[in-house]
Amino acid sequence: MATLGLVHNSPVLAPIFNEIAARVIPDVRILHFVDESTIKNTIAAGHLQKATMRQVIRLVGSTFDAGCDIALVTCSSIGRAVDMAAELYDQPVLRVDRPMAEKAVATGRRIGVIATLPTTLQPTADLIWRVAAEEGKDVEIVEHVCDGAFAAVMAGDGATHDRIVGEALTGAMAGMDVIVLAQASMARVVAALPPGAVAAPVLASPELGIERVRDILQARPR
Template sequence: MPRIALIHATRVAIDPIEEAARKLWPDAEMISILEEGLSVDRPKSKDLSAGLHHRIVGLTRYAESTDADGILFTCSAFGNAIQDAARSSPVPVMKPNEAMFDAALELGERIAMIYTFPPAAAGMEEEFREAAHEKGRTADLRSYFCDGALDALRAGNNAEHNRLVALTAQGIEDVDAIMLAQFSMAEAADEVRRHIDIPILTSPEAAITEIRRRVETSERNKTC
């Protein structure tokens, strides 16, 4: 049974990714590692600090020590640090939105992104542009902040969170797809789809599908 370490900066990201894992990879063993201080400290500076970078690498090393076969981060605000940690890891390490970006680029070049955690936006926009460049695509990304949604979710008011995300989505036009940036936004997808016909993409299902592919490929290569 493969073991996948899920590293979270906020507890509201845990249920969406674990639900996706149960649905798409029930044979895998998922272990959750929560470090809420990351989401508390990240908004304190515009750029990712050296201290936070060090903590992301340290969490990766810790996850490796649990005999994880793959590591998936679920917070979108630490992309560069995750990428650095992945370079020296013996197992696949994924940023949260890699797979969703690829799926969006397959749908077209006019993409919208709704986000609820402001420190994540700039890094995700940069990662999206890099993904488009690697695929040879000229993509236009428009970002929309959904104010108040994350506060509602943290307060346990999921319905209000979903309503606010859907309301933001209804104001978006002339795009080929809408991405819901944070893992914690995944449960709003059905509410959004009830109001608009534009394809809605979420991170958890795309991420589980891709980390499974990478881990299984890595295991096959070890036996060759």
């Protein structure tokens, strides 16, 4: 049985990924590795620091020390460190947002990127630019930060978070060919909106990230 190591910056992500993994890769063992310092220190600094990069690389190494066959890092804010880790280990090291960026570039030219934190928005937009350049695609990216939403959810006010994000999806993101959610936690807002409220397809990273794990594992020699 293959083992997947999931590296999170918050324990609240574990059940989200457990549910998806149970559907998409039910025969894969899941181990969770949680370190809140990676996102909290990045938010405090306003950017990804070298110390945090080293910590992410150590966390990825911990998954392989624990016997994992593949590592998936579920935070977009630390994506640069994940790319570095991928260069250092022989086993696959995946960014959860890479499949989402690829699908966005394949779906349309005018791409909306929405986040509740600037530290998550920029790495996601940068990744989409990079994927578009690799594939020779001309895209336009419209970025939007949902001011106040992150503070609300951190204070336990999920309803205010969902209202702010929902208003952005139906307002600031109008006219997009495709909308990318920079944070996995925002997906529930889309599901709660009335049918047709958002005209463009909305992409979230968890499902696409787990599907990429499935594809890699299926392609391995038996």
